[in-house]
Amino acid sequence: MERIKVCELLNKEAGIEVQVKGWVRTKRGNKNITFVALNDGSTVNNIQIVFDMNNFTEEQLKDVTTGACLCVEGSLVASVGSGQKVEIHAGSLLIYGTASPDTYPLQKKGHSLEFLREIGHLRPRTNTFGCVLRIRHAMAFAIHKFFNDKGFFYLHTPLITASDAEGAGAMFQVTTLDLNNVPKSADGKVDYTNDFFGKATNLTVSGQLEGELGALALGQIYTFGPTFRAENSNTPRHLSEFWMIEPEMAFYEIKDNMDLAEEFIKYLVKYALDNCADDLKFLNDMFDKELIERLQSVVETQFVRLPYTEGVEILMKSGQKFEYPVSWGTDLQSEHERYLVEKHFKKPVILTDYPKDIKAFYMKQNDDGRTVRAMDVLFPKIGEIIGGSQREESLEKLENRIKELNMGTESLWWYLDTRRFGSAPHSGFGLGFERLLLFVTGMANIRDVIPFPRSPKNAEF
Ligand code: 4AD
Ligand code: MG
Numbered sequence: 001m002e003r004i005k006v007c008e009l010l011n012k013e014a015g016i017e018v019q020v021k022g023w024v025r026t027k028r029g030n031k032n033i034t035f036v037a038l039n040d041g042s043t044v045n046n047i048q049i050v051f052d053m054n055n056f057t058e059e060q061l062k063d064v065t066t067g068a069c070l071c072v073e074g075s076l077v078a079s080v081g082s083g084q085k086v087e088i089h090a091g092s093l094l095i096y097g098t099a100s101p102d103t104y105p106l107q108k109k110g111h112s113l114e115f116l117r118e119i120g121h122l123r124p125r126t127n128t129f130g131c132v133l134r135i136r137h138a139m140a141f142a143i144h145k146f147f148n149d150k151g152f153f154y155l156h157t158p159l160i161t162a163s164d165a166e167g168a169g170a171m172f173q174v175t176t177l178d179l180n181n182v183p184k185s186a187d188g189k190v191d192y193t194n195d196f197f198g199k200a201t202n203l204t205v206s207g208q209l210e211g212e213l214g215a216l217a218l219g220q221i222y223t224f225g226p227t228f229r230a231e232n233s234n235t236p237r238h239l240s241e242f243w244m245i246e247p248e249m250a251f252y253e254i255k256d257n258m259d260l261a262e263e264f265i266k267y268l269v270k271y272a273l274d275n276c277a278d279d280l281k282f283l284n285d286m287f288d289k290e291l292i293e294r295l296q297s298v299v300e301t302q303f304v305r306l307p308y309t310e311g312v313e314i315l316m317k318s319g320q321k322f323e324y325p326v327s328w329g330t331d332l333q334s335e336h337e338r339y340l341v342e343k344h345f346k347k348p349v350i351l352t353d354y355p356k357d358i359k360a361f362y363m364k365q366n367d368d369g370r371t372v373r374a375m376d377v378l379f380p381k382i383g384e385i386i387g388g389s390q391r392e393e394s395l396e397k398l399e400n401r402i403k404e405l406n407m408g409t410e411s412l413w414w415y416l417d418t419r420r421f422g423s424a425p426h427s428g429f430g431l432g433f434e435r436l437l438l439f440v441t442g443m444a445n446i447r448d449v450i451p452f453p454r455s456p457k458n459a460e461f
Helices: 113-118 127-149 208-218 254-275 277-286 291-300 308-317 334-345 395-404 410-420 433-441
Strands: 017-029 033-039 047-052 069-078 086-097 201-203 220-228 241-250 304-307 349-355 371-379 383-390 426-432
Touching: 017 047, 017 086, 033 069, 047 069, 113 127, 127 220, 127 254, 127 277, 127 433, 208 220, 208 241, 208 410, 208 426, 241 254, 241 433, 254 277, 254 291, 254 349, 254 371, 254 383, 254 426, 254 433, 277 291, 291 433, 304 308, 308 334, 308 349, 308 371, 334 349, 334 371, 334 383, 383 433, 395 410, 426 433
Parallel strands: 047 086, 304 349
Antiparallel strands: 017 033, 017 069, 033 047, 069 086, 220 241, 241 426, 349 371, 371 383, 383 426
């Protein structure tokens, strides 16, 4: 007999013989009858299996405990009590793997998320993480579908690079040098000539610079891959290894960029509502009673678009007491972003035209000489979910900015060639995949929307 997944079984009509395989969630019953809720990960819903104790012995069922893995064959029967349309009346049972009640950590329902982080290797077997991981998959698929349908090309940018795209400097170094015996040159600095790549390299903080090379050849590209930042930010919104989606478009100005970002997020949220209903309902009922409502409202609302300068004026006039004071020129903290989104406008906000000194070197300079054509998309409960900009296409202005920042143009010669040869207006942005998932799942901590979180002092599983 061929195995049928639970998600399919639950939609089948009664009256057939079936085989199901999965892990025991709960077992209850009495001398005459035993009920087992089995889950195989294909859906948050379980299939109920009924063992008539006239046909099975206590001994046969003794190892059917929470967490054990079973193969059951039996008849699919209309169900009265299981909350589902159908259940299985077991004919045969095979136990693939036991899970001792004395040592299997996931005995009861409702473990805290903190506890589950300590058993990150097993937490995918909980309802909550099943839901999150299925939604994560659906969002990844929808991202590729969105861009493919629009004629964008998926460009694979390198994870190991010699550049610091964001200029923030918080990078993980990649080296094969012997750290106990680091070669130094005469001036006392590390000599990288014998390192693996013959120069200092690091894990990428963004695929953007390579993405721009692609956009100025293929027209419209996107990247979707892991991104690494070694900043010591122990917050519920930062990971050391996260995934980022970075579209980059030739001939797009800032307004086109904003339009695309807004359409993109709405598409993804709507995709989740249309395709992940059971998982969203579970998360809505368990963690966040306003989740589905919030998702629906984002799909329907027009995002506010506002220059940074006006945003700062609103914050300064708000009378709100912030932990970090705000004035023109300061980088906005999450508390400021959330005030604008949650209290003032009560909808997502795209903030534009930030002071050039708090943004990266590549952003297009405005005529005022002090702001750049940046755009950050700010979301309720999260703050910044997207960062992007129109890019500076003038070779001269870009070189001057790089010099001003003492970044050195030598290592960026290949990037500057895009402006030297056939430069074009272009724009792009980066969506933090886990920040999107925070919004879509309603989870409060970014460590709970990635299967194996990496954060300072945390790389166990
Ligand atoms: O604003 P960021 O730093 O922008 C860039 O990296 C640009 N190169 C993007 C571009 O224009 N192509 O990062 C983009 C997004 C942020 O808005 C945030 O959602 C996410 O990446 N992000 C993080 N997510 C989790 N953990 C971190 N440490 C993150 N840092 C940024
Ligand atoms: Mg940013």
